[in-house]
Amino acid sequence: MKFELTKDFIGELNKRIENKDQKSIITMITDCHPADIAEILDELEFENTCFLFELLEDNIAADVLVELEDDLREELLKIHSPKEIAEEFVDNMDSDDAADIISELPENKKQEVLSHLEDQDLASDIVDLLNYDEDTAGGLMAKELIKVNSNWSVMRCVKEMRRQAEDVELVYTIYVVDDNNILLGTLSLKRLLLTDSKSIISNIMKEDIIKVSATMNQEEVANTMNKYDLIVLPVVNDLNHLIGRITADDVMDIMKEEAEKDYQMASGISEDVESSDTVWEITRARLPWLLIGMIGGLFGAKVIGIFDIEKNYQMAFFIPLIAAMGGNVGVQSAAIVVQSLAGGTYTLGNISQRLIKELGVALVNGIICSSIILLAAYLLGYSLLLSITVSIALLSVIIFAALFGTFIPLTLDKYKIDPALATGPFITTINDVLGLFIYFLIGQLILSI
Amino acid sequence: MKFELTKDFIGELNKRIENKDQKSIITMITDCHPADIAEILDELEFENTCFLFELLEDNIAADVLVELEDDLREELLKIHSPKEIAEEFVDNMDSDDAADIISELPENKKQEVLSHLEDQDLASDIVDLLNYDEDTAGGLMAKELIKVNSNWSVMRCVKEMRRQAEDVELVYTIYVVDDNNILLGTLSLKRLLLTDSKSIISNIMKEDIIKVSATMNQEEVANTMNKYDLIVLPVVNDLNHLIGRITADDVMDIMKEEAEKDYQMASGISEDVESSDTVWEITRARLPWLLIGMIGGLFGAKVIGIFDIEKNYQMAFFIPLIAAMGGNVGVQSAAIVVQSLAGGTYTLGNISQRLIKELGVALVNGIICSSIILLAAYLLGYSLLLSITVSIALLSVIIFAALFGTFIPLTLDKYKIDPALATGPFITTINDVLGLFIYFLIGQLILSI
Numbered sequence: 001m002k003f004e005l006t007k008d009f010i011g012e013l014n015k016r017i018e019n020k021d022q023k024s025i026i027t028m029i030t031d032c033h034p035a036d037i038a039e040i041l042d043e044l045e046f047e048n049t050c051f052l053f054e055l056l057e058d059n060i061a062a063d064v065l066v067e068l069e070d071d072l073r074e075e076l077l078k079i080h081s082p083k084e085i086a087e088e089f090v091d092n093m094d095s096d097d098a099a100d101i102i103s104e105l106p107e108n109k110k111q112e113v114l115s116h117l118e119d120q121d122l123a124s125d126i127v128d129l130l131n132y133d134e135d136t137a138g139g140l141m142a143k144e145l146i147k148v149n150s151n152w153s154v155m156r157c158v159k160e161m162r163r164q165a166e167d168v169e170l171v172y173t174i175y176v177v178d179d180n181n182i183l184l185g186t187l188s189l190k191r192l193l194l195t196d197s198k199s200i201i202s203n204i205m206k207e208d209i210i211k212v213s214a215t216m217n218q219e220e221v222a223n224t225m226n227k228y229d230l231i232v233l234p235v236v237n238d239l240n241h242l243i244g245r246i247t248a249d250d251v252m253d254i255m256k257e258e259a260e261k262d263y264q265m266a267s268g269i270s271e272d273v274e275s276s277d278t279v280w281e282i283t284r285a286r287l288p289w290l291l292i293g294m295i296g297g298l299f300g301a302k303v304i305g306i307f308d309i310e311k312n313y314q315m316a317f318f319i320p321l322i323a324a325m326g327g328n329v330g331v332q333s334a335a336i337v338v339q340s341l342a343g344g345t346y347t348l349g350n351i352s353q354r355l356i357k358e359l360g361v362a363l364v365n366g367i368i369c370s371s372i373i374l375l376a377a378y379l380l381g382y383s384l385l386l387s388i389t390v391s392i393a394l395l396s397v398i399i400f401a402a403l404f405g406t407f408i409p410l411t412l413d414k415y416k417i418d419p420a421l422a423t424g425p426f427i428t429t430i431n432d433v434l435g436l437f438i439y440f441l442i443g444q445l446i447l448s449i
Numbered sequence: 450m451k452f453e454l455t456k457d458f459i460g461e462l463n464k465r466i467e468n469k470d471q472k473s474i475i476t477m478i479t480d481c482h483p484a485d486i487a488e489i490l491d492e493l494e495f496e497n498t499c500f501l502f503e504l505l506e507d508n509i510a511a512d513v514l515v516e517l518e519d520d521l522r523e524e525l526l527k528i529h530s531p532k533e534i535a536e537e538f539v540d541n542m543d544s545d546d547a548a549d550i551i552s553e554l555p556e557n558k559k560q561e562v563l564s565h566l567e568d569q570d571l572a573s574d575i576v577d578l579l580n581y582d583e584d585t586a587g588g589l590m591a592k593e594l595i596k597v598n599s600n601w602s603v604m605r606c607v608k609e610m611r612r613q614a615e616d617v618e619l620v621y622t623i624y625v626v627d628d629n630n631i632l633l634g635t636l637s638l639k640r641l642l643l644t645d646s647k648s649i650i651s652n653i654m655k656e657d658i659i660k661v662s663a664t665m666n667q668e669e670v671a672n673t674m675n676k677y678d679l680i681v682l683p684v685v686n687d688l689n690h691l692i693g694r695i696t697a698d699d700v701m702d703i704m705k706e707e708a709e710k711d712y713q714m715a716s717g718i719s720e721d722v723e724s725s726d727t728v729w730e731i732t733r734a735r736l737p738w739l740l741i742g743m744i745g746g747l748f749g750a751k752v753i754g755i756f757d758i759e760k761n762y763q764m765a766f767f768i769p770l771i772a773a774m775g776g777n778v779g780v781q782s783a784a785i786v787v788q789s790l791a792g793g794t795y796t797l798g799n800i801s802q803r804l805i806k807e808l809g810v811a812l813v814n815g816i817i818c819s820s821i822i823l824l825a826a827y828l829l830g831y832s833l834l835l836s837i838t839v840s841i842a843l844l845s846v847i848i849f850a851a852l853f854g855t856f857i858p859l860t861l862d863k864y865k866i867d868p869a870l871a872t873g874p875f876i877t878t879i880n881d882v883l884g885l886f887i888y889f890l891i892g893q894l895i896l897s898i
Contacts, residue, residue: 031657035676162642171638172621172680189620189638193611208480226705227484229698231621231680248697249678252704256675259708260788266715267784267872268777275789279809286781287814290847293777294818297770298825304766316765317753320881321746323769324776328717328742328874332735335716339709340724360728365736369743376747398739423716425777432769 003036010043017048022055034063042069042276050079062092065101074104082109086116095122096142096250099129121167129244137221138214140254141235141244144168147175150184150202154195157187172232175242176205183234183242185209211236214243219342221246222254262338265420266331268293289425296429300436307440312447314382318390319436325369325394326401326435327428333358333405334423341413342420355406362402370395389446393439400438401431452485459492466497471504483512491518491725499528511541514550523553531558535565544571545591545699548578570616578693586670587663589703590684590693593617596624599633599651603644606636621681624691625654632683632691634658660685663692668791670695671703711787714869715780717742738874745878749885756889761896763831767839768885774818774843775850775884776877782807782854783872790862791869804855811851819844838895842888849887850880 009028016025029037029052037056041049041064053076056064065073077085085105090098090113102110117123125143132138146164148157157174165171174187185205195204211234212221225233231248260272268289273282300323309315337354374391378384405427409419458477465474478486478501486505490498490513502525505513514522526534534554539547539562551559566572574592581587595613597606606623614620623636634654644653660683661670674682680697709721717738722731749772758764786803823840827833854876858868 033659033677035678158642165639165642168639190614190617193607193614210482226698226701228482229484231697248680248701249675252675252697252701255701255704255708259704259712263708263712263715263788264784266712267780269781269784273785275785275803275806279806279813282785282806282810283813286778286810287817289781290774290777290814290818291821293773294770294822294825297767297773298822298829300769300773301766301826301829301831304769309765310762313759313762313765316758316762316768317750318746319765319768320749320753320772320885321743323772324742324746324749324878324881325739327773327776328739328877329735331716331873332718332738335713335718336722336724336731339712354724357724357728357731361731361735364728364732365739368736369739372740373743373747376743377750380747380750382750424780428777429773432773436769 003032005036005039005043010040013040014044014048017051025052026055034060035067037064038067042072046075050076058088059092062089065089066093066097070104073101077105082112083116086113087118091118091122094142094144095125095129096140098122099126102126103130103134132214135218136214137212137216137218137235137246138244140218140221140250141214141246143244145175145245146171147177147242148187148201150176150178150205152201153197154192154199154201155197157192157201172247175234176201177242181241183211183236183240209234213238218254219258222251222258225251258342262342262420266335266423268425293425293429296432299433303433303436304440307444312443314386315389315440315443315447317382318439321390322393322397322435322439323432326397326431329362329365329398329401330405330427330431331423333402334409334427337406337409338419338423341409354410355403358402358406359399362399366395366398369398385447389443393442396438396442397435400434404431404434452481454485454488454492459489462489463493463497466500474501475504483509484516486513487516491521495524499525507537508541511538514538515542515546519553522550526554531561532565535562536567540567540571543591543593544574544578545589547571548575551575552579552583581663584667585663586661586665586667586684586695587693589667589670589695589699590663592693594624594694595620596626596691597636597650599625599627599654601650602646603641603648603650604646606641606650621696624683625650626691630690632660632685632689658683662687667703668707671700671707674700707791711791711869715784715872717874742874742878745881748882752882752885752889756893761892763835764838764889764892764896766831767888770839771842771846771884771888772881775846775880778811778814778847778850779854779876779880780872782851783858783876786855786858787868787872790858803859804852807851807855808848811848815844815847818847834896838892842891845887845891846884849883853880853883
């Protein structure tokens with residue numbers, strides 16, 4: 001039912017490619033979806049990838065190209081001339097995919113590809129789409145859609161739809177516009193089926209539809225589609241002219257991207273990496289955060305060095321506990337803020353309200369944790385004064401880390417910096433160092449080190 | 450264009466509700482989408498929420514109910530009789546939403562609601578849907594769909610669609626089945642429009658369609674829909690009978706849920722919380738991880754206590770660095786594994802291959818970091834022996850934490866436990882303790898403490 005990529009499959013395919021046995025190769029992949037073929041190509045040596053790719057029919061190759069990993073697509077496009085790219089691939093694509101692919105090409109190649117397109121309507125749609133930022137509604141939308149005039153009858157509407165459907169692969173919604181292309185509403189297939197053929201569209205269309213502006217940020221587009229449970233969304237320009245539509249599959253990609261970005265930030269990975277990337281790519285994505293952690297560690301060493309730890313060396317025992325708790329609480333607080341901001345559920349909150357609630361949570365958690373540690377440390381045989389020091393320090397560190405973890409992402413967001421930056425190693429490191437400082441300060445007071 | 454919930458709006462609404470000014474209240478919310486009304490209700494005192502909810506027309510109230518937060522929906526359903534729930538709300542819902550709502554009711558109320566439904570087809574659809582696990586394709590699907598027989602002509606097809614469309618709110622795809630309800634293919638609106646009315650459906654339908662089994666896990670459903678860029682997906686039973694369809698909006702909810710769960714796990718939050726939850730709810734979600742961190746901290750204290758730190762108290766300076774780096778590396782490694790597993794991109798990898806690559810990354814990162822720390826510590830005035838100790842310990846800790854961070858989630862996944870458990874405080878804590886142990890062991894050898 002669903003294609004499963006196995007080692008045996010790849011082994012067999014490689015063997016047939018070595019033998020240049022074209023017919024038997026095509027038999028193997030003939031039932032595969034373009035997304036599956038893209039996965040297969042990703043697993044082959046580049047030489048074999050090229051051989052297999054050349055065997056594909058143009059319209060399949062176009063679909064496969066869209067589904068490929070960015071790096072591999074770039075490599076494959078490099079070995080094709082602008083004319084080939086235009087006629088074999090781009091001419092077979094929808095406008096949104098075509099624009100995405102062309103935008104990745106070097107500047108001089110872009111123009112050449114556009115000039116070789118046979119479908120001149122597509123060419124002008126692509127030029128139009130290239131004007132929009134990649135991460136806006138305009139950058140996401142496709143131009144292919146079915147639209148009808150509100151003055152038409154159902155009969156004329158069906159006739160026009162028939163003409164327009166030639167260019168549109170999948171029809172989900174019929175848009176209704178006025179003479180100036182201003183979006184007025186939608187017409188469901190249901191209404192079209194159930195209404196007699198002489199009715200006028202404006203009487204049976206649904207008004208009050210959800211639409212977005214072409215300049216809206218892609219994250220907001222995803223939130224809108226998600227909130228209103230839409231699977232296709234019309235895009236308008238500043239004059240409310242209908243200029244395109246976004247489908248849920250594109251928005252799913254965005255959601256996945258954004259979620260991965262946040263997750264990776266929280267885990268201390270700075271670039272989009274997968275386990276299939278090379279050692280060097282993975283190293284590059286991880287090293288920066290480790291360096292931040294190291295700098296924090298060196299500061300931590302300096303902080304401990306300020307105090308006379310030799311006299312009260314037992315304080316060292318609880319350094320890991322204090323540092324870890326500061327980090328953990330900070331990340332928890334930051335994560336809740338980041339998630340609320342991302343989900344757009346921050347409608348009515350403001351920074352001070354949020355800080356007060358976080359203070360409440362920190363007090364409850366802090367009092368529970370510091371009571372437990374007071375008891376546990378004393379029962380484990382550490383001195384009462386040390387136990388009290390650790391307990392008070394822990395309460396202070398939890399409160400401080402919570403406020404800090406809430407404040408930083410909210411502040412970053414206010415200045416339009418991605419608040420997810422504040423999660424992960426960044427906030428852990430800062431809270432580590434500050435936690436140690438608080439701990440030794442309290443130790444100095446109680447244990448007079 | 451998009452409704453924005455403001456404090457002023459809520460203030461004004463509260464005032465009108467106090468005055469029981471029904472007409473002016475309705476004016477305020479008349480243009481709001483049910484999802485917006487749900488957001489508004491969430492911001493009001495419960496008494497006002499009830500008042501406003503009772504003013505809604507039945508079909509709007511049904512849509513609003515579906516969009517509400519779980520807790521509030523439960524409260525509102527409690528104050529309605531089974532008969533009211535059936536006739537006012539459930540009768541106005543699609544089968545998937547209706548089944549979700551009824552599944553949340555207490556057992557005795559379920560039966561009563563079902564018996565009061567006017568639409569008996571809906572009742573039997575709901576009973577059917579209640580048989581599937583909530584987190585499977587069957588639990589996600591709706592029964593409402595348009596299907597035609599492969600033997601019909603286009604003309605008969607349109608006639609039948611007209612009849613079926615009465616029950617289906619939105620039509621995205623027309624499914625083609627044989628006489629035994631076995632799914633054969635789909636018919637695009639495009640084909641229907643472009644083909645003459647005497648053609649037989651089996652000649653114009655699209656075969657080779659992607660479908661899923663009713664027992665497929667929801668995460669896999671989301672991956673399938675995402676991979677093949679689908680916005681609607683048919684569901685079949687073991688006999689390949691067409692039994693329902695899943696739309697992209699439901700899958701977007703799943704994707705959001707899964708991403709939030711992973712993100713919260715990585716951040717040390719154990720339940721689904723939002724910044725709008727109460728202090729106690731947020732505390733409860735965060736405390737368990739803090740307790741794990743504390744237990745780790747106590748173990749850390751014991752580990753340091755084993756060694757004679759009094760003689761070499763300077764080793765304490767680098768405890769935070771060693772602990773932090775072990776934690777950071779472990780989380781990074783685990784995150785890459787968790788993400789690959791979630792995205793289903795682990796097709797060809799196996800545990801030993803993955804560990805070898807991770808070893809490579811750890812070696813590169815470890816050698817860079819330990820070289821820097823050797824130089825930095827020595828230049829900052831720490832003794833050469835201490836600097837060497839820290840440097841060697843850091844390299845060992847990075848390698849160890851990386852392997853551990855990779856191994857644990859892969860092992861959890863093998864035993865069908867959510868690998869995301871391995872990220873966040875859990876792995877940080879274990880790596881903290883083990884890192885300290887390695888550090889002091891090396892210290893004992895080099896500094897002979």
